[in-house]
Amino acid sequence: MKRFLETGNFAITEGAILAGCRFFAGYPITPATELAEAMSLRLPQEGGVYLQAEDECAAMHMCIGAALGGMKAMTATSGPGFILYADPYGWAIGCETPLVVLNSGRVGPVSGITGAPGQGEFYLTRYPTQGGNFETIVLAPNSAQECMAMTVEAFYLAERFRMPVTVLADQLITDGFEDISVPENDGEMKEMSFRVWPRKINQGPKFYPPSDEIDIAPVVLGHNTGALCSDWTPTEEGYDIEEVEAHHKHAYRLIYKVRNHRDLFSHHYDKKFMSDDPDLIVVSFGTPSRVVNSAVAKARSQGLKVGALRLINLWPFPDELFTARSKYLVVELNWDGQLVREVQRAVPKDSKVHFLGICGDLPTMHDLLTTFEKIIKNEPLSRRGWELEAW
Amino acid sequence: MKDRIEIVASGFGGQGVVRLGQIIGETAVKQGLHVTMLKSHGTEMRGGYVRSQVVLSKDLIDSPMCESPDYFVALSSAAYKRFKDTVPEEGLIIYDPAFVDEIDKGLECSHKTFPAKDLSMKHFNNALFANTLVLGRMAGLIEALNKDLVLESMLEIIPKFHDKNRKAFQIGYDYADA
Amino acid sequence: MEYKASELISKYLRSRKIPSTACSGCGLGMNHKIVVQAIQELGLGVEDIIWGTSIGCAGRQTFATWKGDGFAGTHGRVYAIARGLRVALPPEKHLILTVGDGDAFGIGLTHLIHAARSNANMTVIVNDNLGYQSTGGQYGWTTPQGSKTDSSPYGMFEHNLMSEGLDVMHILKGAGATFLARHVSMDGLKAVETVKKAILNRGFSLVHMPYPCPTNFASRELGSRNQVNIYRWIKDHAAPLGQEKEDTIWATGIWYDASNSRPEFSQMVWDTVDKIRRTGKI
Structure with missing residues (x-):
């Protein structure tokens, strides 16, 4: 190494x-x-x-x-x-x-x-x-x-x-x-848990079988398999076709090959201080999640029951991680709020979801800790700017 | 050492602020520590700055931000003004008086002057070695850093003028506060 | 040598796609046959060629006709796909692209120019039906000035790539193409000979082949879907290079032949990679 x-x-x-x-x-x-x-x-x-x-x-x-x-x-x-x-x-x-x-x-x-x-x-x-x-x-x-x-x-x-x-x-x-x-x-x-899958070659004649299976070899040209690929709706052999039924089969595969095999990547998330039903769950991804982790550790040392949930697999969205009836705070590097919409959709109905947005820089520990405290104490979030308004 | 050491270096573009952070970071990696270093550029307009934020720790580092730096190397007055208030009471600001003409006496943290530009002119008749002088001074001040490994990392990262850089490093390292 | 269409079809084309779904009287089949006949005369087999197509009449009607491997790119991007594919394919495989005028000279012109610049080994057959006919007949970049189309009801009045002394070939030559030619679909065996040369150039070749569209272009511009009229109209406006008349739009024949004179793209790429691997420099 x-x-x-x-x-x-x-x-x-x-x-x-x-x-x-x-x-x-x-x-x-x-x-x-x-x-x-x-x-x-x-x-x-x-x-x-x-x-x-x-x-x-x-x-x-x-x-x-x-x-x-x-x-x-x-x-x-x-x-x-x-x-x-x-x-x-x-x-x-x-x-x-x-x-x-x-x-x-x-x-x-x-x-x-x-x-x-x-x-x-x-x-x-x-x-x-x-x-x-x-x-x-x-x-x-x-x-x-x-x-x-x-x-x-x-x-x-x-x-x-x-x-x-x-x-x-x-x-x-x-x-x-x-x-x-x-x-x-x-x-x-x-x-280091690095997994590698070799390129395989689809031998045909069915290049697009109507199923949700994975591990179907992709089309590779140059091996005279009669492979076809195009931007049109394909038949199972790859011919272009304009029929809703054929397209439905195609779409089914594109959607459900992912939805039905989520076990392959559903372990891609990161939880900190989440084992004791925290009063507040802080959700984030990417670099801001590192400041969140530091802030949550500090909040714990100050007696605040806060947990951190960091998403690694963003899509398909891991709805199954949002079962806790708790307060949520979503921290992301934009001012319009994107991840927060998805979290709102995924949480149990009566959960309150808050948003802290910043862009061009990371949120500071101070910002985060102040926000955690206010949410836990049910105090109104200080309207430092306009970014908290919508949420 | 402390669980987490935060070092900020900031100045103009071209002063080697990023390289300074890189050498300290590389040294820490050689010492088996974990390291993060963010480099950021303020606006290119007048009063702009370049900043590197280095965090050293025995453990995996969460936040890579230096919100309360243990060491702040200020190489321009814009940088000094912008980040001086983040330095906590126990922190230290090292500044070059050639660039930072006025310091804030109200701050609770300590200050050390280090005339890197003047020393570089005096010893090498060239301002080019100010950065290495600062590095030598940092190696002397930051106890967690192994001097020999800082030197080794410097020679790896700076490709040219190894003899003069060695000399500049040693002058910085041996510098005694007035 | 004249071949029976049925022989070419059974050897090279997929029966499922013949006859094509093209409009009655469409001239695309003539162009298609010219290309397949050139392949036959070169003695190439189904496995020797990867066939790519574009969007629009030319792309849609020729997609999946070839018995071997085939692909259709998004509109105008097939030249970029082909460059990536060229790098990955064995050098002996031929890459033939049958595309339309809108795809090549409109939405895909940047990518086409870069394919020519890099001299990537491919043969691009631009089947030009003088505008956007698969969407019902709008003017394009080779539509003759003055032509009435659904989007130029008063006549196409802009400068165009094939008007006022301009010729799209100048652009492609300037970009680095090593073989450029033009034929109208009625040129028959002359066109076959040209396409053979295009395929044999290990580099970027393009053959521009205007063909008659009775259904849309002719019905608006000539006021008739009678295929005889549009066939005659195209023939009348074409003349061999050097014999152009005042009303000639398409000067036909080999426009520029620098076959095998510049290093081919994928060959250069792999030679360079190999050299870097061995010596650390180029």
Whole structure:
């Protein structure tokens, strides 16, 4: 095991290589540029290919092409580039192409602030393309080490579910330095619970069977299997068809292959001080969850019964974690409140859900502790700004 | 050592503030500690700053933010003004008087001056080595850091002028407060 | 040599997709046959070719017709998919893309230019029906000036890629394409010979092939769905390169042939990766 101080971007690169990724196409964008740079340095050393694309849309399409040719491929961007993935993301969902996408969140909308963290794409990663009739899988690491682990895991899930998987990070994790350990052999990978699934080749003639099964090999071109893939509704053999019944079967597979196999990733969450029915549960993901963890530990030392629930698998949303009849506080790096809507939907009916939003920087321990105390004591939250109004 | 040591370094772009944090961080990794380091850039307009926030701990680190730094290295007056109030009573501010002309006497924390720019000019006829001088001073002041490993990390991270950097590091390390 | 359509069909095409669902009188089948005949004459087999298609009449009607492996990209992006695929495929496999004019010269032009720039080995057949016909007949980037379409009821009045002395080929040549040609669908065996050359170029080849659309383009512009009129109209406006007349829109023949003169994209990529692996530099 090698240990050093490096960025999340570096950790993601090493994770991708460990998972067997040998193709990366990207387009420069802060704060994911350093990932592209690291890939351009490291991939050729491992016999892989780095390509710079004319835009993000082309970048993800090039990854699709490489994946269709049998390679494990990845692309990375930030919010303004992620919206250009809408087109290829939909194609990859429909044709069930394994791919990994990294989105390092910054402050939006549009270009906003480039070098500061944001979490404005919580829902966008759930609905990255048009049309509906699908589920997505989204993982949210909160450290450089976890960036590596989640990249490896994303490749694993992408192969088994044969679909694109998004890793949703933020500027602080991808740009920030941290001590990381890189496994150097299979034994060390196993020790770190890194799972790898090889690329398989669908031999046909049924490329799109009407079932919710996973582990169906994806379409790989160039092996003369008669494989077909397109943006139209496929028959089981891959022919284009305009029939609702055929589309229903297609959509059923896209939705239920994920919904019915959640046991594969439902362990991806992190609970702290949650075993004694806390009076307040603080929900978050990504970098803010680390300040939340510190604040909750401090609150406990001050006698406040607060617990922390950190989501790693964001989508499909882990409703099953929200059974406690308690007060909830959702902390996220945006001012409009995104995760909080989903938490409101998932909690038992009579639970009160509060929101603390900040963007471009992390919440401070002081902010968090003051808010915890007020919620527990049923005091009105101080209206420091307008962000608490809506919730 | 303390459960958690927070170090903030902040100044202009180009002073090597990020590299300073990186070397301290790399040293701590070599010592088997856990490390986080956030680098942030304030607005590029006048009065902007670059900041690195380093946290060292024997345990896994939750919050990577330095909300009450044990050490704050101030290399510009904008940085000093912006972060001085976060330093707790037991904390220490190290500042270069070439950049920070006025200090806040009302603060409860300690201050130490360290004329890195002047020392660099005096010994090397060049301001380039101020950063390494600061690093040497930090290695002397932060007890948790192993001096030899700081030096080793510095030579790994700074690719050029190893002899002069060694010398600058030692001058900083040996610096005695007036 | 003339081949019976039935021979080509049974050897290379999927019976399920023949006859196609194209409109009566559509000229796309002629273009399609030219390409398949070129493949036959080169002695290539089903397994030698990966067939990609786009969105629109040309893409939809040719998708899944090839007996071997096939794909259809999102609108205008098939050139980007093809570049990624090119890197992953063995170099001996041929990549043929049958696309439309809107896909190649409108929504996909950036990606097309970058495919040409990189000289990625693929043969792009742009089946040009002079506008957006699968959506009912709107003008596109090759629609002749003055043409009446559903979205140019007063006549198409903009500058266009095939008007006033402009030719989309200039753009592609400037971008680095190594084989460029044009034929109208009635060029028959001449077109077959050209497509063979396009396929043999290990680099980016594009053949622009305007074809008649009786249902939408002709019915608006010529006021008739009678296929004879539109076939004659297209033929009248085409002339071999060097023999253009005043009303020639399409100068036909091999427009630019620098076959195998520039290193091919995927070859360069893999050679470079190999070199970096061995020596740490390029």
